[in-house]
Amino acid sequence: xAEVFSSHRLAVLGVGVMGSALVxxxxxxxxxxxxxxxxxxxxxxxxxxxxxxxxxxxxxxxREAVQEATILVVAVKPGEVPALLADVAPALRDxxxxxxxxxxxxxxxxxxxxxxxxxxxxxxxNTPALVGAGATAYALGPRTQPEDxxxxxxxxxxxxxxxxxxxxxxxxxxxxxxxxxxxxxxxxEALADAGVRVGLPRGVALELAxxxxxxxxxxxxxxxxxxxxxxxAVASPGGTTIAGIEALERHGFxxxxxxxxxxxxxxxxxxx
Numbered sequence: 001x002a003e004v005f006s007s008h009r010l011a012v013l014g015v016g017v018m019g020s021a022l023v024x025x026x027x028x029x030x031x032x033x034x035x036x037x038x039x040x041x042x043x044x045x046x047x048x049x050x051x052x053x054x055x056x057x058x059x060x061x062x063r064e065a066v067q068e069a070t071i072l073v074v075a076v077k078p079g080e081v082p083a084l085l086a087d088v089a090p091a092l093r094d095x096x097x098x099x100x101x102x103x104x105x106x107x108x109x110x111x112x113x114x115x116x117x118x119x120x121x122x123x124x125x126n127t128p129a130l131v132g133a134g135a136t137a138y139a140l141g142p143r144t145q146p147e148d149x150x151x152x153x154x155x156x157x158x159x160x161x162x163x164x165x166x167x168x169x170x171x172x173x174x175x176x177x178x179x180x181x182x183x184x185x186x187x188x189e190a191l192a193d194a195g196v197r198v199g200l201p202r203g204v205a206l207e208l209a210x211x212x213x214x215x216x217x218x219x220x221x222x223x224x225x226x227x228x229x230x231x232x233a234v235a236s237p238g239g240t241t242i243a244g245i246e247a248l249e250r251h252g253f254x255x256x257x258x259x260x261x262x263x264x265x266x267x268x269x270x271x272x
Contacts, residue, residue, distance in 0.1 A: 004031075004151060004154060005032050008036065011065035012037070013076060013084060014077075015046050022125070027054055034054045037054070037057065038056070038069060040061070040065045072098045075102075081102045089114055092117035093117060093118070098120045103124065104171065107141045107167055111141065120144070121138055122141070123156070128181055133160050135163075136162045139170055140152075174264065175262065175267075
């Protein structure tokens with residue numbers, strides 16, 4: 001699919017954890033070559049790392065990169081978006097495909113701050129994009145074209161799985177898959193700590209815990225079976241697994257996970 005992007009140039013405005021993960025993912029997938037990519041950040045050390053790794057264009061001047069680009073990725077913190085778009089708006093064109101990964105910032109605000117220029121798409125990737133295992137949801141803005149959907153999906157499949165949602169569902173996406181990795185990390189840490197408590201070496205416990213979560217997730221995605229069916233297949237009558245499940249239910253594990261997603265979703269709504 002690299003030919004889809006052969007005539008395009010990409011500017012990533014903000015190369016922190018997510019912005020740099022996307023740059024690396026797009027380049028590793030061969031969708032773009034380094035001369036087609038501009039990385040923008042106010043931190044010289046962030047730009048230097050990418051420049052040394054990929055020999056791409058780097059600058060602290062966002063407007064300069066926007067003038068060169070056909071596709072933009074807005075990857076700064078939500079509170080920094082208004083000032084950034086005010087700065088680059090004079091360089092924006094109606095032909096720009098503008099992708100925002102700023103949590104909680106709705107399309108209507110992006111469009112207003114951009115002075116009605118560009119074709120906007122709102123996205124929520126998550127940090128496992130760093131290892132090509134991300135989950136990204138996106139919502140198309142009103143001026144997008146049919147080919148924009150293909151470009152968005154092709155780009156973000158390079159760093160994991162992609163789904164399209166309605167914009168009003170984006171806060172829920174933020175609460176589930178955007179914040180979800182942190183919840184899973186806590187679960188992995190708890191499993192590993194418990195393994196240490198019952199006698200396993202720390203390194204062994206952590207490796208087993210992480211691989212168990214990875215394997216279980218792959219079973220859900222690749223088998224097509226409901227998680228409940230997969231759980232039932234492991235939980236034999238009167239066995240060890242059902243005893244553990246009883247303990248989880250007794251201590252409110254399911255309810256705690258439910259409440260974590262709700263709280264993160266509500267916070268995303270507040271940010272908007």
